[in-house]
Amino acid sequence: MIATAEAPRPRPGDPAITPELVEDHGLSPEEYEQIRGIMGRKPTFTELGVFSAMWSEHCGYKNSKRLLRLLPTRAPWVIQGPGENAGVIDVGAGYALAFKIESHNHPSAVEPYQGAATGIGGILRDVFTMGARPVATLNSLHFGDLDRPRVRYLFSGVVKGIGDYGNCVGIPSTGGEVYFDRGYEDNPIVNAMCLGLMRKEDLIRGTAEGVGNTLMAVGARTGRDGIHGATFASEELSEGDDEASRPQVQVGDPFTEKLLLEASLELIASGHIVGIQDMGAAGLTSSGAEMAGRSGTGVEMDVARVPVREAGMTPYEILLSESQERMLVVAAAGREDAVREILEKWELEAATIGSVTASGTFRVLEAGVPVADIPALPLTEGCPTYERPGEEAEEVRSLRDMDLSHYISPPDGLESAFLAVVGSPNVASKQWVYEQYDTTVRANSIERPGGDAGVIRVPGTNRGVAASTDCNGRHTYLNPRSGAMGAVAEAARNVTCTGAVPMAITNCLNFGSPLKPHIRHQFREAVLGMRDACSHFETPVTGGNVSFYNETDGEAVYPTPVIGMIGVIEDLDTIVRHSFRDEGDAILLLGANRGELGGSEYLYAVHDGLVAGEPPDVNLATERALQRCLLAMTGRKVLKSAHDVASGGLAATLVESCLGRPRKGDGVGAAVRFDDDLPDTALLFGEDHGRVVVSCGREEEDRVRRIAADYGVPCTRIGTVTGEGAALEIETRSSTLKLALNVLNDHYFGTIPGIMSE
């Protein structure tokens, strides 16, 4: 490889660098001047493309970085915080867990099947490039209302894309959430999360260390798909983008991913390599530059050596392609053949494309002729960051301040409202979705989807890792700060309900355009809410993803800061599930009813899609006490069930605890009585935080009460489990409801299959 420091010159055929071209690359005139300053000269077209990708919102976090610095990222159990391919925490018994969540919203809006599939592919690679074997996936999906045919098309395509990809690679899906609200009409939110386990000593990072070591391109060949995907993800969509944008969407190949997964883990175990990174967003550019940037070295690569799918690709295209299932590997000098041998076993290609240098630059040649030479650190870390003032939209303020007293009474009676809430697509079972995902492969799925949190066993131990994804977009829309706090609180309650100690989160922040003041307001408030909750719960943020520009024709999605929470169960014998079990068991409510209907499913489902009011208040101290109280109860094995109260309120929680899992009969009944001085709708459908419905054997009731008292958590006996085939009976101060289990079954399990088979 040529080692001269000759400066790149424009290639024949390169367009001239004009202000318009700079603008097309998503760079402002000021940013372009900054680039000229860094380079000390005019950049070539190739270099402009590299900067455009690295300084895009997607890679450079230019509108979010300053605020994200406010988030807590440390704890004694955090091994790797933000900035790597994935965060890593210690989960005990010598194991570390790598985990991360990422968005694939834009591609999924345009081509739902491939968009979602490649989202799974990318997040798997982020995890196994840390040396961890992926053991579970979760997702968080938000779509428009299902009565729109286009939404049904997006929904079914996304679910099939996730399923086909994850099933083929053989990673169980253990949970997630799916929401439907007109706030996501044209911009679905498709976030995928992956958990991977490794022995602590097997951790490897995405670094290019050791001058003279060899850069190898591994896996699939580089094609013209997805060029400038990172920049595309950093723009708004507009009408007609479907067709025109398809070439920016990548196509997934899960079989190659499976091969790459096995080959990568074998490579890492072999000791032949010193660093490995996914060629994800901004492909070879970001993987090369980031690996050099992290280790303070430089890289030099020759694009003519990169295996390509078609002849005639320019350096610009090769550097910015986002073809899937590719890795950049740094092999120890002299071990290239050993690396190649492992890849050949897995029927994959590996090509030597360059080496680690001491230059500190990201240098690219084309058949020996320099085409780009950029200081690596300014490229990866020097992206200008902005924090412009924000302002709340007047419209949101007035919705929040709306007087809800007109909506307290249900227009068609309480029972009709009850069934409407339980049968609304948001509350109804997502069985139609998760039964399309392999949930049991690898035989470690201890708690499958449909409960509060999925639980995976740490192989060879009796430990478990619980995970949950949560964000109620309506709540964050009406009040981004308390909404984001609530998302963290709900996620923590969910993992705690299984008996797991909340440990850390990954987040995926889905917002509209940060160029708009009201979006900046939402973002700032949400980050602050998340900071407060994560600090209070000691669940640091170990990484994640920001997705701005989720807008179509100027309409932004609800601010949707999705939380992916991880918890650890030290002894799987203490695990608790959400369904009631035995006749005669006592049902108790932990926490207090306040009847907060703001932003509730009741208002949306029963009052013509109303999204208004102050969303439920979050009291962090109360939440923390509830978490500790629950863990004391699960640890002492006094509970038979525990289920969080969230979307759909107590109505949803009670129905889910009665019906349990499908395919196990009709469930069990319950007789419940509430003495709260609240209107029926507020009591049954209010989504107040800080509540969990538990059940226990009658002989344990006193112990449960004592533990609750020890932690200062209100604990009220609300009823009794009445056995198989009985009804759910609810008595309040003013009403009595008797709901047959088969009717509840039809509403809860039948809604989504019914809509999707129309």
Next chain:
Amino acid sequence: MKVAVITFPGSNCDQDCVRSVELAGGSPSYVWHRETSLGDADAVIVPGGFAHGDYLRPGGIARFSPIMDAVIDFGRDGGLIVGICNGFQVLCEAGMLPGALLRNRSLRFQSHDCHLRVERSGTPFTADYARGQVIRMPLSHADGNYYADPGTLAGLEADGRVLFRYCDARGNVTHEANPNGSLNNIAGIVNARGNILGMMPHPDRAIEDILGSVDGLPLFRSLLAADVAVGAGTREVA
């Protein structure tokens, strides 16, 4: 007993089968698909997954993997072979079992528990079950809809070669309990000689209480106790 678990590049239940054999008390080993010999294996498991990606047709390419010649010979010599899920598809594609697995009736991938009725006891695969026993285990496939031509199907039934049938929790074989549209609710069959089993549901995922079911373990225990010598000739399956 030594059990060879075949690993294709896209196998993803190979480690589950290895663990199942271990829990049942046997000695499993992985055999890579490019090998040409099964070594001293006493039985063979073809595990689930997507052998070669299955973009063409499930199991359609796997039969061309080098190891398959040895697997075919092993079966011809009377050796015991179990194909689970994709393994069942591979054995059908290789002509070792009759019929084919078509796309599920729902046209979707399906992953959930199912109930099975054990139609025969006393075979090398079901000795530890009682006839008529209802067992529960996960299934997870897009192409599990068993099909065979009417003559073949009649032969399977007449010879008692259907070992497992989809049923409800009480053991009734009903249309509603049929998850994928399989003819006669067929979930698992053996070949004419009775030494090769193919089944779509996953006994390898029902091996521990903590997973929700241990109903898969008797299958592996039966296999390990069967002690069928390779080349010992036709085994009577009563």
